[in-house]
Amino acid sequence: MIPGPFHYHRPTSVAEAVALLAAHGDDARPLAGGHSLIPMMKLRMAVPDHLVDLAAIPDLKGICEDGDRIVIGATTTQREVIGSDLLAARLPILAETARQIADPQIRTKGTFGGNVANGDPGNDMPALMQCLDAVYRLAGPDGSRTVPARDYYQGAYFTALEPGELLTAVEIPVPPAGHGYAYEKLKRKVGDYATAAAAVVLTLDGGTVATASIALTNVASTPLHAAAASALVIGTGLDAATLKAAADAAKAITDPATDGRGTAEYRREMAGVMVARALAKAMRRAKGA
Amino acid sequence: MNEMVITRAEREARLEGMGCKRKRVEDVRFTQGRGQYVDDIKLPGMLHGDFVRSQYAHAKITRIDASKALALPGVIAVLTAEELKPLGLHWMPTLAGDVQAVLADGKVCFQNQEIAFVIAEDRYIVDDALQLIEVEYEELPVLVDPFRALDPEAPVIRPDLDGKMVGAHGPRKHHNHIFEWTIGDRPGTDEAFAAAEVTVKEMISYHRTHPSPLETCQCLAAFDKVKGELTLYGTFQAPHVIRTVASLLSKIPEHKIHVIAPDIGGGFGNKVGAYSGYICSIVASIVTGLPVKWVEDRMENLSTTSFARDYHMTTEIAATRDGKVTGLRVHVLADHGAFDACADPSKWPAGFMNIVTGSYDFPVAHLAVDGVYTNKAPGGVAYRCSFRVTEAAYCIERGMDILAQKLGMDPADLRMKNFIRREQFPYQSALGWEYDSGDYHLAMQKAMDAIDYRALRAEQKARQEAFRRGETREIMGIGVTFFTEIVGAGPSKNCDILGVAMFDSAEIRIHPTGSIIARMGSKSQGQGHETTWAQIIATELGIPAADIMIEEGNTDTAPYGLGTYGSRSTPVAGAAIALAARKIRNKAQMIAAHLLEVSEYDLEWDIDGFRVKGNPERSKTMTEIAWAAYNSPPPGLEPGLEAVSYYDPPNMTYPFGAYFCVMDIDVDTGVAAIRRFYALDDCGTRINPMIIEGQVHGGLTEAFAIAMGQEIKYDAMGNVQGASFMDFFLPTAVETPKWETDHTVTPSPHHPIGAKGVGESPNVGGVPCFSNAVNDAFGFLGSTHIQMPHDAWRVWEAAKRLGAHG
Numbered sequence A: 001m002i003p004g005p006f007h008y009h010r011p012t013s014v015a016e017a018v019a020l021l022a023a024h025g026d027d028a029r030p031l032a033g034g035h036s037l038i039p040m041m042k043l044r045m046a047v048p049d050h051l052v053d054l055a056a057i058p059d060l061k062g063i064c065e066d067g068d069r070i071v072i073g074a075t076t077t078q079r080e081v082i083g084s085d086l087l088a089a090r091l092p093i094l095a096e097t098a099r100q101i102a103d104p105q106i107r108t109k110g111t112f113g114g115n116v117a118n119g120d121p122g123n124d125m126p127a128l129m130q131c132l133d134a135v136y137r138l139a140g141p142d143g144s145r146t147v148p149a150r151d152y153y154q155g156a157y158f159t160a161l162e163p164g165e166l167l168t169a170v171e172i173p174v175p176p177a178g179h180g181y182a183y184e185k186l187k188r189k190v191g192d193y194a195t196a197a198a199a200v201v202l203t204l205d206g207g208t209v210a211t212a213s214i215a216l217t218n219v220a221s222t223p224l225h226a227a228a229a230s231a232l233v234i235g236t237g238l239d240a241a242t243l244k245a246a247a248d249a250a251k252a253i254t255d256p257a258t259d260g261r262g263t264a265e266y267r268r269e270m271a272g273v274m275v276a277r278a279l280a281k282a283m284r285r286a287k288g289a
Numbered sequence B: 001m002n003e004m005v006i007t008r009a010e011r012e013a014r015l016e017g018m019g020c021k022r023k024r025v026e027d028v029r030f031t032q033g034r035g036q037y038v039d040d041i042k043l044p045g046m047l048h049g050d051f052v053r054s055q056y057a058h059a060k061i062t063r064i065d066a067s068k069a070l071a072l073p074g075v076i077a078v079l080t081a082e083e084l085k086p087l088g089l090h091w092m093p094t095l096a097g098d099v100q101a102v103l104a105d106g107k108v109c110f111q112n113q114e115i116a117f118v119i120a121e122d123r124y125i126v127d128d129a130l131q132l133i134e135v136e137y138e139e140l141p142v143l144v145d146p147f148r149a150l151d152p153e154a155p156v157i158r159p160d161l162d163g164k165m166v167g168a169h170g171p172r173k174h175h176n177h178i179f180e181w182t183i184g185d186r187p188g189t190d191e192a193f194a195a196a197e198v199t200v201k202e203m204i205s206y207h208r209t210h211p212s213p214l215e216t217c218q219c220l221a222a223f224d225k226v227k228g229e230l231t232l233y234g235t236f237q238a239p240h241v242i243r244t245v246a247s248l249l250s251k252i253p254e255h256k257i258h259v260i261a262p263d264i265g266g267g268f269g270n271k272v273g274a275y276s277g278y279i280c281s282i283v284a285s286i287v288t289g290l291p292v293k294w295v296e297d298r299m300e301n302l303s304t305t306s307f308a309r310d311y312h313m314t315t316e317i318a319a320t321r322d323g324k325v326t327g328l329r330v331h332v333l334a335d336h337g338a339f340d341a342c343a344d345p346s347k348w349p350a351g352f353m354n355i356v357t358g359s360y361d362f363p364v365a366h367l368a369v370d371g372v373y374t375n376k377a378p379g380g381v382a383y384r385c386s387f388r389v390t391e392a393a394y395c396i397e398r399g400m401d402i403l404a405q406k407l408g409m410d411p412a413d414l415r416m417k418n419f420i421r422r423e424q425f426p427y428q429s430a431l432g433w434e435y436d437s438g439d440y441h442l443a444m445q446k447a448m449d450a451i452d453y454r455a456l457r458a459e460q461k462a463r464q465e466a467f468r469r470g471e472t473r474e475i476m477g478i479g480v481t482f483f484t485e486i487v488g489a490g491p492s493k494n495c496d497i498l499g500v501a502m503f504d505s506a507e508i509r510i511h512p513t514g515s516i517i518a519r520m521g522s523k524s525q526g527q528g529h530e531t532t533w534a535q536i537i538a539t540e541l542g543i544p545a546a547d548i549m550i551e552e553g554n555t556d557t558a559p560y561g562l563g564t565y566g567s568r569s570t571p572v573a574g575a576a577i578a579l580a581a582r583k584i585r586n587k588a589q590m591i592a593a594h595l596l597e598v599s600e601y602d603l604e605w606d607i608d609g610f611r612v613k614g615n616p617e618r619s620k621t622m623t624e625i626a627w628a629a630y631n632s633p634p635p636g637l638e639p640g641l642e643a644v645s646y647y648d649p650p651n652m653t654y655p656f657g658a659y660f661c662v663m664d665i666d667v668d669t670g671v672a673a674i675r676r677f678y679a680l681d682d683c684g685t686r687i688n689p690m691i692i693e694g695q696v697h698g699g700l701t702e703a704f705a706i707a708m709g710q711e712i713k714y715d716a717m718g719n720v721q722g723a724s725f726m727d728f729f730l731p732t733a734v735e736t737p738k739w740e741t742d743h744t745v746t747p748s749p750h751h752p753i754g755a756k757g758v759g760e761s762p763n764v765g766g767v768p769c770f771s772n773a774v775n776d777a778f779g780f781l782g783s784t785h786i787q788m789p790h791d792a793w794r795v796w797e798a799a800k801r802l803g804a805h806g
């Protein structure tokens, strides 16, 4: 449980960080809060020769509103997400999700950008970003580009991020005021990754669902945007049969592994239960109940 | 003058003696980060060691190449079995009469087994060097399932025992068989079953788990080549035994070995045995002449040093139709892993499993235990329980519930009907123990009244009906448990460790000014001995606890004792303390008589000194007497005021308790919410009610963890699963239920202060209570027994199996 030797860099600008990352290629890794990377290094499952610490880059910090979008800088901590008045007013599901990540110690160090960039299927923010149709801003040696969260994840720890690239911020389109939302996470204890979790954002038109988006955490090698399940609930009043149909549609796209949290079968079923519960809770909230 | 006006109650209170909720004195340093743990000790020139461990559960080792590691700057040496062989230290004896490889001798028998020990200048270099050691393996077939261990074609795990058909505990039936231990009346039991109106039979498994103290096992060995002396700091629950073992193995004379157990961050049985890390650190220090430290990490702790449980108990109870038990028959398949390294008293290969008749008046019983080898880590320690007592309690308490269900009887009523009655004590159990004292009916009734048991049953019935009507997806379980423990090992007539009788000791020295230093053979790992031992002395000697310093763990200064585990400290060391104090009091009485110029028979003890009978104005306090002992002792009497006592207990003590758990289970997720948990404990005389409460809270939290998910699991290849706190369930404050505690007091008749020990009761009683609650919840759906651990996914699977998912 002791990491191997490595070089430590502390750039003060995105350009400098990108240059370092580009120069060292696969041997370099950005270091944000360190709460995914350092445990992997201690197990020697990650052995980067160069760590590029992002902590001293002011441009990567902060949460702001940009028209109909909210932009969250990569090194904003999960605690800052929980404490943000702006997010509480416009995107309360972010704090609801962040509060279910790990424990207060980890949330104080762990960053929003690290959580989404990492590609760990257990992380909670990626599915939420897919649910909200967020876009990731990446900076690399050849300039900047954006990648939608729904296209970013390719496999466990495999993402669209190229060597030399850095995730600088996340843009989230703000759902209309009065939207319903819920992040339902089943876990064994505080500090645990999800057995299964579901993020739901929906809007109502009268008593029926006008728009809906559902995404799932930790029931496949990537987060899953449950498009079919989302489509299926639109136009309904979320009666029991619809909840069951949505849960079934969500389960159909899962491919969980058997682990200490349960068998693959159990975790798939729990994805369905979380979807049904998140939908029902989001509906209650949208109705102002 | 002030002294004269204080009341008797004030004098009593000032002592903070037995019965006082005295705050823990050790917490002053613990809460300020000033504890001194092994890893806080840093000696000049200190080196660090760590192990190369086996990737495989079962394999031959064909090559070990350390050359690259040795070439790394800062690496001092690499030890393998080859280096230890000339010293005869490549194998070590275990407490259970087996031998265990210190470093793998040609083959590995469990995953993470120690293969080589790397010594380097700092902790980082050690880990870098570990990566550079090349080990080549030839994989062997793996045996994980203990039920296959005795198959004729099962892999041979221990070729070193080839042809050895008699082990430390009698004949071996098979190459993977360790021992068979039987006790009780077999024909009588068979007869009882043949004649029984009702019988039940169930295979009740108690899964493999781990004591998991927050501080892992560690040591620091410092050999002084000039003096030929070894100083060994370590996380030792039994420092004196470790010194004896170290002397026998190393041939260093015992007086030249200084074993020091500093503050210990929890033990729970994990720190009783001797581990490869100790031997290798000692050897490395002798070889290098420098201090060598070894500190386990969490994964090493969970996957290698001493697991607990792994008992598979086929349990049968015979009874009459109206619920009177007439016989008990239990067969245990005990999975000991690759080496038998159980920490039990030497003559007890299955510990005190024969307490399995529990709190009930079984006229006849029979128990057989078969120990087997598998490709898993060795151990089998008593995880916060006296040897195998929690297994026994789980077995009988689950069994009684199964019987109640079969009879259609309420499980509390069934227990009431079969309890050993108050007037039957001292009670001879069918499996050979003499229970010292108890009032089970009183305790059970008090508990049932406190939780309003009948109302809970009525509520449960209503909820079951609501569930059947589809109005709720929650079911309710009520866990009922009444346990009897056997602790305080133990009488020399039946308890020893490596031939050393399991007495314990205390030495008390009063200084001229009336303050005290006292030392014991026990060793606190968090139990609060510095607080409670002083309270016993305070009451016995009338000196305020605040003026008494307690010291344990240094074998140079403390009297020889067998250490702290199995709830033995209060029953054994606690008795030695009281008796040493009484020796001092006897001498003090002579001194007081001399000072008061009366006969000692004219004196009586009064809180904090002696007074003249019928003339209470004439008195001498202990403080005055202490001064006189060093200043003007009576003619013919030695000066000084100190005593040593070695206490060989006449019997074990038998704490007991009634526990109830109310649980709501969400059948769709399998998540169980503990609504209430009520624990009534009877540990005899209560020394410090606050510490008792703390011990009960801690033990219940562990019991909750074990029953609800804490497990060391292996896959089919013998790979250990989830040996980290991500998977190994250690509840945080968020998951931990709220505990309600209560008590009755039935003193032990044979113990000098009537105390029985309490540290382990909550683990022993808690596990069956949680498990019974889960089982009780599902009983109405037709289930008789659901195996532990009851983590959410397994509970969900049970619900599914029983058709609860529609």
Ligand SMILES: Cc1cc2nc3c(=O)[nH]c(=O)nc-3n(C[C@H](O)[C@H](O)[C@H](O)COP(=O)(O)OP(=O)(O)OC[C@H]3O[C@@H](n4cnc5c(N)ncnc54)[C@H](O)[C@@H]3O)c2cc1C
Pocket (backbone or CB within 6 Å): A029, A030, A031, A032, A033, A034, A035, A036, A037, A038, A039, A054, A074, A075, A100, A101, A102, A103, A106, A109, A110, A111, A112, A113, A114, A115, A116, A117, A118, A122, A123, A124, A125, A161, A165, A166, A167, A168, A191, A192, A193, A194
């Ligand atoms: C005990 C424990 C429990 C946890 N439980 C949860 C949980 O329940 N849910 C959850 O979501 N998370 C959980 N986590 C993970 C935690 O939230 C991490 O903090 C987070 O996933 C990573 O953020 P970080 O800032 O710590 O990133 P780091 O650990 O510093 O980095 C993680 C990875 O992302 C890369 N990276 C970091 N920032 C960037 C960037 N800006 N651009 C490109 N690459 C980058 C790093 O190179 C590294 O590969 C847990 C962690 C621990 C230790």
